[in-house]
Amino acid sequence: MRYEAIVIGVSSGGLNAMKVMFTLLPKDFSIPIVIVQHIGPRSDNQWIKLVNDKNKFDIKEADEKEKIENGRIYVAPPNYHLLIERSKTFSLTIDERVNFARPSIDVLFESAAEVYRDKLIGVVLTGSNADGTNGMKRIKKYGGLTIVQDPATAESSYMPASVMATMPVDHISPLDGIVNLLIGVTGPKR
């Protein structure tokens, strides 16, 4: 199997978008998914429960030094940046906000690209901020796969449109199309 990890960045409108994606995604999805959703510093990430219908997935907040495992879904904790180490474990930092955000999508995507190189899939969904654009550039530079939500179908079109304005994106698609793409390129769990 070619790809080893998926990173997803999502901002305003994210709750609905994640809900749709998690409903469509099969339960036995094979590779790890790491998500940055822009959230307030005092949030408690309760949105995870809201989008994880009937606890279908094993979704958790990423812990520092935690080993990234296949088939699991990780979410950046509020008020921390999430980075990936070469040992395929997580690091957390409280550096300055990037694009007004902490966690920032760029910070995750750029560090993930350094580790997974061409075996990474980057996905940018709805949002009203340019976070994620630099990260997608980095993923592209190393030969990873880049996917954005079709801005016409996004609650907030700015974030995916910002990526499209700066680089050629591999796939532009509505949410159901993105899920099919992900299933297609990663295949079911062996």
Add this chain to the structure above:
Amino acid sequence: MQTHVRDIMDAIYKKYGYDFRQYSEAHITRRIMNRVRLSGLEDISYVRSEVMNNETFASQLLQDLSITVTEMFRDPGFYKSLRENVIPLLKTYPFIKIWHAGCSTGEEVYSVAILMQEEGLYGRTTIYATDFNQQALNKAKGGIFSNGLMKEYTTNYQLSGGKESFLNYYTSDYDHVIMNQSLKRNIVWANHNLVTDSVFAEAHLILCRNVLIYFETELQNKVQKIFFDSLINGGILCLGAKEGLRFSDLRDEYTELDKQHRIFKKKY
């Protein structure tokens, strides 16, 4: 660490004595790449010789590697728990020594001083506030902060169970606030490097929040040993919201006072 990064860390250590060789690589790499961009260097391969030959560059990079982002009453729930679960224990001592390690620009230290004052304990408390970043310590000592942040801090303070009006603790002009002298009186600021310096004091309470996240496991363990040796029996250790003793050799030497807010008590 990758060779370039490793070489840069070796150079910093040899020339300036700061040891970042066991800091998290993704973090270090990100900070170096930031500095490469800001200084207009072509790529990371030039950084080592800049570190060796250009002191301005080196001191900028050192500032980059010490992340001083902090807040007053960051994680209000933590301070609330401190009030409810730790203050009653501290009340039993005739004097109280607090070691605040990695205190950055002091926002957390003033938060703790305020809390101790409101609990009627500040008179018999000494706070040893340490960091290895002298620039940050100087700012902390001055106690002058941006007025623009006070709204957020006031919210944090109120959520943390604050008992007064937050305005009572500082004087402000348009841009800045200065913390009250009465809060500063029992704080001792000192330069201390957790990697290269040793045990600090017979502390009743140690706070070290959001510093260990930057360290690799082995270094975390080394620093945890320093904290353990610095605490009295029954002393309290407070870590950051995402830090714990899970990977520590010493985890069995503590009981959890508050699991969610990462407050631990050294066993007798």
